Amino acid sequence: IVMEVFFILKSFWGLKMYYLFDTLLIIFLLLMAVTASSSIAGSxxxxxxxxxRWQWSSWGGGAFTGFYCFLYSMFFYEYNTNISGVVPTVFYFTFSLFFSSLLAVLCGALAYLASSIFVKKLYTNFKSD
Incomplete structure (x- = not known):
């Protein structure tokens, strides 16, 4: 996932074309599977x-992916870009914060949904004698 984030940031800020959409789809599906399974295990x-209180911890575990992506974009800004000036820097960090927040909400919602389905299935199959 880190390599794909690197290539996406490199293509966007380096003004190059990103053409590995099939690989991006596979990585995205793997991200969703890992997020759901780790959320279920944590719950x-x-x-x-x-x-x-499994709800917030399941959402937070999934949403941490967006925070990690924002930390990586800060690292990418420091070591891989030649952006100078206030306006481009503010634009870069605003874009990175927006993308990371979107990823955090997406992964957090998926983690909560997976955990919620798991808990409902767990307690509907649970019989008390």
Whole structure:
């Protein structure tokens, strides 16, 4: 995922064409699968410890991907761009914050949805004698 973020940032800020859309789709599907499965595992651990507050932790675990993407874009700005001036710098960080926030909301929503479905399936199949 880090390599794809690097290539996307390099193509956008280097004014080059990004043409690996099939690879991007595969990486995106892998990101969604890993986000959902790690959210389900985290929710299971919380429920095993009898902690009923799994909702925010499942969303936060998925949304952390966007925070990590923003940290990487700060690293990319420092070491891989030649942007100088206040306006281009503000534009770069505004764009990066918007993209990272969008990714955080997307991954957080997917993580919450996966955990919610898991918890509902878990408790509908649970029989109390």
């Amino acid at each position: 299971y651990v919380l429920l095993s410890a009898e902690d009923y």
